[in-house]
Amino acid sequence: AQTVTQSQPEMSVQEAETVTLSCTYDTSENNYYLFWYKQPPSRQMILVIRQEAYKQQNATENRFSVNFQKAAKSFSLKISDSQLGDTAMYFCAFMKHVWTSGTYKYIFGTGTRLKVLA
Amino acid sequence: DAGITQSPRHKVTETGTPVTLRCHQTENHRYMYWYRQDPGHGLRLIHYSYGVKDTDKGEVSDGYSVSRSKTEDFLLTLESATSSQTSVYFCAISETNQPQHFGDGTRLSIL
Structure with missing residues (x-):
């Protein structure tokens, strides 16, 4: 079964700085899509x-x-020149095609709450 | 922005009452989904649809049912609401291998 792990529940960054949010996933598939x-x-x-x-x-x-x-x-997601408007919860997501049903399966991580500090 | 409308946006109801949430799309997308969002759990799939009258269960489907009689509408019903179903509910749509687009969510409180 596919899983998506976001190991950083919360992060903060100073305005104009760069921050990286982590995401790891587990799959045996070769073709899939990833989103933030x-x-x-x-x-x-x-x-x-x-x-x-x-x-x-x-x-x-x-x-x-x-x-x-x-x-x-x-x-991982890198945000450069962080802005106050980037303050949000960020979710990593995995998507693959399910050939047996012809549908698409999405799995979401639990999210990372990012706060941009002025 | 993708044309997705969820109604109602907020609802407070009592335990044991039936509740129906509506998702309406204007994009003619084939796939529609219902998720619930709870702290520490991210988004969890309740049910999804891959065509008119074609639906299937997700990972947290107990206590929920869905119907899709038209391409544009996907209804989520809580047959007898319980306090554990207090949550924020999101509808999403997608087409083929494209990313999902989400509605604005419905905050449901069950007292």
């Missing part, structure tokens, strides 16, 4: 970045980038 979602106090779930497992190049979206280590099953 952000949940600010408004409760919305916002997609931050996605990574396809077959791509070696790490995904980047503006100040957000990932370090995808497929062999180590690690998918």
Whole structure:
């Protein structure tokens, strides 16, 4: 069974600094997708970045980038030049295609609460 | 933003009463999901749908049922609400191998 582990329940970072959130997962699949979602106090779930497992190049979206280590099953999120608006809960998620049912299975980590300090 | 509307946004009810939450999408996406979010547990899948009248259970389906009679609507029903079902409920939609997009959530309190 797939699992997603976020080992840092809470983190803080000074404004304008860089922070890295950790995520590890366990799977025997070769093809899958990984995502980071952000949940600010408004409760919305916002997609931050996605990574396809077959791509070696790490995904980047503006100040957000990932370090995808497929062999180590690690998918960390780096936030550069942290801003107060980055304060949120961050969830790592794993997705794969279930061939027997034709559906897609998503597994979420328990989240890391990030606070950006002024 | 993906067109997903959850209703109601907030609800307070009593133990033993039936409760129905609605998820409505305007994206014509095939897959729809219901999750609950609780502190320390992240998001846990309750039920999902892969087409009209096609649904299946997730990891925490006990005490919940779902229905999808139209592509755009996915209903979650608590047949007889219990205090352990107090939670924030999220609906999500997706298409093929795309990431899920979420509604704004429903905060449900069962007294």
